[in-house]
Amino acid sequence: MSLNIQSEIDIMKVASSKINEVDFENLTFGNVFTDHMLVCDFKEGAWQKPAIKPYEPFLLDPSAKVFHYGQAIFEGMKAYKTEDDSVWLFRPDENYIRFNKSAERMCMPEVPESVFLDGLKELLKIEKDWVKKGKGNTLYIRPFMIAIGSGVVAQPSTQYRFMIILSPARAYYSGEVKVLVADYYSRAANGGIGAAKAAGNYSGQFYPTKLANEQGFQQVIWTDDSTHTKLEEAGTMNVFFRINDTLYTAPTSERILDGVTRKSLIDLAKREGIHVDVRPVLVSELVEGAKNGTLKEIFGAGTAAVVNPIVGFSYQDTYYELPKIENSMALALKEKLTNIQYKLAEDTFGWTVKV
Amino acid sequence: MSLNIQSEIDIMKVASSKINEVDFENLTFGNVFTDHMLVCDFKEGAWQKPAIKPYEPFLLDPSAKVFHYGQAIFEGMKAYKTEDDSVWLFRPDENYIRFNKSAERMCMPEVPESVFLDGLKELLKIEKDWVKKGKGNTLYIRPFMIAIGSGVVAQPSTQYRFMIILSPARAYYSGEVKVLVADYYSRAANGGIGAAKAAGNYSGQFYPTKLANEQGFQQVIWTDDSTHTKLEEAGTMNVFFRINDTLYTAPTSERILDGVTRKSLIDLAKREGIHVDVRPVLVSELVEGAKNGTLKEIFGAGTAAVVNPIVGFSYQDTYYELPKIENSMALALKEKLTNIQYKLAEDTFGWTVKV
Ligand SMILES: Cc1ncc(COP(=O)(O)O)c(C=O)c1O
Ligand SMILES: Cc1ncc(COP(=O)(O)O)c(C=O)c1O
Numbered sequence: 169m170s171l172n173i174q175s176e177i178d179i180m181k182v183a184s185s186k187i188n189e190v191d192f193e194n195l196t197f198g199n200v201f202t203d204h205m206l207v208c209d210f211k212e213g214a215w216q217k218p219a220i221k222p223y224e225p226f227l228l229d230p231s232a233k234v235f236h237y238g239q240a241i242f243e244g245m246k247a248y249k250t251e252d253d254s255v256w257l258f259r260p261d262e263n264y265i266r267f268n269k270s271a272e273r274m275c276m277p278e279v280p281e282s283v284f285l286d287g288l289k290e291l292l293k294i295e296k297d298w299v300k301k302g303k304g305n306t307l308y309i310r311p312f313m314i315a316i317g318s319g320v321v322a323q324p325s326t327q328y329r330f331m332i333i334l335s336p337a338r339a340y341y342s343g344e345v346k347v348l349v350a351d352y353y354s355r356a357a358n359g360g361i362g363a364a365k366a367a368g369n370y371s372g373q374f375y376p377t378k379l380a381n382e383q384g385f386q387q388v389i390w391t392d393d394s395t396h397t398k399l400e401e402a403g404t405m406n407v408f409f410r411i412n413d414t415l416y417t418a419p420t421s422e423r424i425l426d427g428v429t430r431k432s433l434i435d436l437a438k439r440e441g442i443h444v445d446v447r448p449v450l451v452s453e454l455v456e457g458a459k460n461g462t463l464k465e466i467f468g469a470g471t472a473a474v475v476n477p478i479v480g481f482s483y484q485d486t487y488y489e490l491p492k493i494e495n496s497m498a499l500a501l502k503e504k505l506t507n508i509q510y511k512l513a514e515d516t517f518g519w520t521v522k523v
Numbered sequence: 524m525s526l527n528i529q530s531e532i533d534i535m536k537v538a539s540s541k542i543n544e545v546d547f548e549n550l551t552f553g554n555v556f557t558d559h560m561l562v563c564d565f566k567e568g569a570w571q572k573p574a575i576k577p578y579e580p581f582l583l584d585p586s587a588k589v590f591h592y593g594q595a596i597f598e599g600m601k602a603y604k605t606e607d608d609s610v611w612l613f614r615p616d617e618n619y620i621r622f623n624k625s626a627e628r629m630c631m632p633e634v635p636e637s638v639f640l641d642g643l644k645e646l647l648k649i650e651k652d653w654v655k656k657g658k659g660n661t662l663y664i665r666p667f668m669i670a671i672g673s674g675v676v677a678q679p680s681t682q683y684r685f686m687i688i689l690s691p692a693r694a695y696y697s698g699e700v701k702v703l704v705a706d707y708y709s710r711a712a713n714g715g716i717g718a719a720k721a722a723g724n725y726s727g728q729f730y731p732t733k734l735a736n737e738q739g740f741q742q743v744i745w746t747d748d749s750t751h752t753k754l755e756e757a758g759t760m761n762v763f764f765r766i767n768d769t770l771y772t773a774p775t776s777e778r779i780l781d782g783v784t785r786k787s788l789i790d791l792a793k794r795e796g797i798h799v800d801v802r803p804v805l806v807s808e809l810v811e812g813a814k815n816g817t818l819k820e821i822f823g824a825g826t827a828a829v830v831n832p833i834v835g836f837s838y839q840d841t842y843y844e845l846p847k848i849e850n851s852m853a854l855a856l857k858e859k860l861t862n863i864q865y866k867l868a869e870d871t872f873g874w875t876v877k878v
Contacts, residue, residue: 196676230580230686236665310675314590319554320663353714355715358748359748368727370677371588371630372716
């Protein structure tokens, strides 16, 4: 804990804010950024002094390692504003720890807490007007680190840049979500980087997702690459399956991201007396459940989308539509989770952190 | 074929070359770049006019997709200079085709031949003094494409930048190379992006390679991620195994890069009457061969290193040293290949292309 963090960050403010140019009612996800960003460079084996400065493009050498070898990681978090105008984070320590796990797997330096967490809070204080009140309004937080050292030899960089940028956001997905269950393409290898929030994991999904989109599916649910029989996760969400009144979700592994939303929903569901079974879920169980009517719900869980109900899935050219149900667990859990995030319900877990 | 390519590229030359500052006798791979680079942007669904201009850093938005989602691909080629001062490329069409295959897998636009191949030739004409005569001297060519569109939603970019940068180079590896055969970590998934020269494939190898380095091994030979029983390739090289007098190498697949050096060596070896067997090679065969003395050679094959003899390998904590042999196939094939590349032997295959 640094008591006097302000003095440890260089702060350069914009002359005038662009906030009045932003239409907060009509935001598309991740396109508008706030006035300032946090920047901190790593060189000669040490993190330099962080700076909060105007959001703006920066120069990189054409041979920067991030361009050639994809040495880059990120996180995704949100800030929420309550009726009394205070700003809150949701389990930021989890993102901080996961970021450094990703860093280790990608051979990048650990980012200190004073830069990631204290720096984030400082940035949020400056940008507090960008966090809007009202459920559904959030400020999406994107901490990331890229290899900025130059040279086209395939080796880890010796220079890195850590940054935090902020983007006001509303819901991530809109409309009905139908998914394709992967039977050929994969997201992650055994012994690979799937559990890290590494840049390369995401672009690898673009092409198979495009093929799915062309067939009318918004997302792909990935399966294990060896057998394509076990359900893993979606592009930026973990997935839950409700069979009768039990919730199933795959255990996290070196192939699956350990989602904060996922683990929070598991705890919330258990508290509500819902039976949660964390074990490998087979595609065959899903198909079986869809056929005999025991499969009641499928939903994705992630920071951007929160909880994303899925109306049906396709597997090997057969489409299975889920029944319309009352008492959706997905929606009930989403309500409970967002109530905690917006401080509308008591946070018995101690998940929320005031900025 | 464009007859009048010069007029289709904007050319801006440096005021004075930095070539005299470069110590061509003491180059470390990939750190020095020539005076100019080729740049061509893709936006609004079309490739813009390419430009050859001074090598220099460029500006990118902090939310550029390449930083967050690793949408980036590259190629690696070389230019060679003969005694009569002409400059040659080796099978550039292969790199061009592979580049566009990588582009497709990473959901990026195809680059036109006029930009990639004609642009490269134009750039090489300007930089011809950077290609030095004498075997071992080359100009390493790095074409690459990055997603430059902004926005942190995990979707393909709509804007891209294609670039070619050039780096004078000598040998890539120096000293004895010992390798570790992977039994836990992996490079590529079934249905993944392993066959593409995608940026994310390389940074994923940094950490396991660092662990191998710490144990005294320069490289990792990857195995299939499902069973870790099949030998695949090294970080930036395909691999060959000589058992008795037969050369074995794995078939290329969606997990293994289709190397130009590999396929050229196969053709060369066949022409020399060497028996080449392209089939999955098991780790157990390697261990067996090392124990009973039938395993004579292991070598890597790739543009940067050309042919890289490997003196021994470790698998599950046992180190197997290869016998010192005369009549190394690796060295004989390397000699034949480089003789073709430097126009010291007749190019019966039609592989070399004059700039
Ligand atoms: C691959 C992947 N899975 C799951 C998630 C969900 O994780 P979280 O709930 O921490 O946002 C994300 C990201 O946000 C992700 O990128
Ligand atoms: C993963 C990988 N395998 C093999 C090779 C060898 O391919 P080439 O002979 O075309 O250089 C490379 C690269 O150059 C590579 O990156």
